[in-house]
Amino acid sequence: MEPENETHISEFLLLGLSNEPELQPLIFGLFLTMYLITVFGNLLIFLAVSSDSHLHTPMYFFLSNLSFVDICFISTTIPKMMWNIQMQSKVITYEGCINQIYFLLLFAGLDDFLLTVMAYDRFVAICHPLHYTVIMNSRLCGLLVLVSWMMSALNSLIQILMMLRLFFCRVPEIPNFFCELNQVVRSACSGTFLNDVMVYIAAGLLSGGPFIGILYSYSKIVSSIRGISSAQGKYRAFSTCASHLSVVSLFYCTTLGVYLNPADAHNSHSSAIASVMYTVVTPMLNPFIYSLRNKDIKEALKRFIEQ
Numbered sequence: 001m002e003p004e005n006e007t008h009i010s011e012f013l014l015l016g017l018s019n020e021p022e023l024q025p026l027i028f029g030l031f032l033t034m035y036l037i038t039v040f041g042n043l044l045i046f047l048a049v050s051s052d053s054h055l056h057t058p059m060y061f062f063l064s065n066l067s068f069v070d071i072c073f074i075s076t077t078i079p080k081m082m083w084n085i086q087m088q089s090k091v092i093t094y095e096g097c098i099n100q101i102y103f104l105l106l107f108a109g110l111d112d113f114l115l116t117v118m119a120y121d122r123f124v125a126i127c128h129p130l131h132y133t134v135i136m137n138s139r140l141c142g143l144l145v146l147v148s149w150m151m152s153a154l155n156s157l158i159q160i161l162m163m164l165r166l167f168f169c170r171v172p173e174i175p176n177f178f179c180e181l182n183q184v185v186r187s188a189c190s191g192t193f194l195n196d197v198m199v200y201i202a203a204g205l206l207s208g209g210p211f212i213g214i215l216y217s218y219s220k221i222v223s224s225i226r227g228i229s230s231a232q233g234k235y236r237a238f239s240t241c242a243s244h245l246s247v248v249s250l251f252y253c254t255t256l257g258v259y260l261n262p263a264d265a266h267n268s269h270s271s272a273i274a275s276v277m278y279t280v281v282t283p284m285l286n287p288f289i290y291s292l293r294n295k296d297i298k299e300a301l302k303r304f305i306e307q
Contacts, residue, residue, distance in 0.1 A: 110149065
């Protein structure tokens with residue numbers, strides 16, 4: 001591509017989930033409902049954990065952080081999508097797209113790291129119960145959350161800096177309801193080899209690493225549970241990590257379901273529909289999983305509502 005044909009565009013077009021005008025009110029109502037449920041559910045868990053002294057433990061400290069991150073995660077995409085539907089527009093500014101990608105990567109990375117930290121917490125609680133309070137002290141918990149923020153922010157910044165070097169020959173059309181990094185990079189007319197390399201490196205280190213950590217933690221947890229003689233003891237040990245295991249399965253299955261699709265799926269609206277699973281459905285279901293399967297959370301929510 002000749003340099004004179006390279007253009008610094010000022011906007012992107014988000015094609016959304018459907019081009020059918022009659023479906024837009026339905027999509028708006030559906031996503032507004034899911035957004036309000038997600039924000040309200042996660043906010044309830046955050047406030048319940050914060051206000052109940054019985055839940056001031058490492059596990060619930062990490063859970064409250066996860067709830068806060070999920071609220072931020074869904075808020076990076078859905079409000080803009082609903083605004084575009086309301087205004088009958090598909091436009092997002094270049095700066096808005098850059099910001100959206102940065103915060104999506106930030107909060108998705110934080111979800112990944114926090115789930116890994118929570119797996120480590122369950123590993124210590126089940127495999128080293130006598131040393132749990134010593135190992136999982138408040139200083140270590142705060143440090144783990146801080147490192148999660150720093151690592152995720154660093155990855156987001158690197159990916160954005162790599163994206164800023166790209167040029168676009170025309171206004172890019174993104175077949176999604178938000179600026180998805182890979183789709184934006186594919187729409188560039190300049191070389192994207194370095195961007196692709198950085199994406200794969202980040203995926204390997206920041207997704208593969210935590211995933212291996214979670215698998216290792218649960219392999220040790222399963223070994224410890226198998227060593228418990230009584231059936232009741234096994235059930236109690238497993239019940240403490242059942243909610244987390246459900247959330248981990250939901251998070252990784254939906255994410256892998258999107259990014260392991262064939263390449264041509266990224267150029268169609270099927271990719272946008274699949275993206276709904278990990279950007280909207282997963283944050284929405286997390287509060288239900290923890291509140292329905294966790295007696296402590298249910299009691300804390302009851303006390304908080306009755307205040």
